[in-house]
Amino acid sequence: MNEYRRTNTTVSLLNYHFVFCPRYRRRIFLRSDVEMRFKELVKEICEEIQIEIVAIECDQDHSHMFLHALPTLSPADIMAKIKGVTSKKLREEFPHLQHLPSLWTRSYFVSTAGNVSSETIKRYVENQKKRN
DSSP states (O other), X not given: XXXXXXXXXXXXXXXXEEEEOBGGGOOGGGSHHHHHHHHHHHHHHHHHTXXXXXXXXXXXXXXXXXXXXXXXXXXXXXXXXXXXXXXXXXXXXXXXXXXXXXXXXXXXXXXXXXXXXXXXXXXXXXXXXXXX
C-alpha cells in the first residue's frame, strides 16, 4: 500500500478510497452471493488494469474500495471501468437485478491517501528554494 510503483517512465504512490452506491440505494449486497460475485469481478478488473486492491468491503447499499493505482488511469477512468463491467455482469447473472436499466448511480466519492500528509508535502515544496 505504501510502496512506490515503478514503470519505465514513472514512480508513483497513488492510493484511492472510493465509495459508491446502487441506484436508489437498493440493498443489493444483502445477498451474500451478489457481494461475493461483485468482489470477484472487481478483482478481475483490477488485475486486468494493473490496480492493486488494498481493501474492499460492501455494506447493504454501498461499496468501499481502497485501491493502489498507476498514474495512467484517472479516478474517473477507474470508476467507469469498475462500474460498467460490474453493472453489466451482475445484471446478466442475477435475475432479480435484470429489470434495472443500470445498477450504479453516476456519482461516487473518491479521496487520495499516501504515506505522507498534505502538510508535510506543503512544507517540503515551500522549503525547496531555501535548500543550498
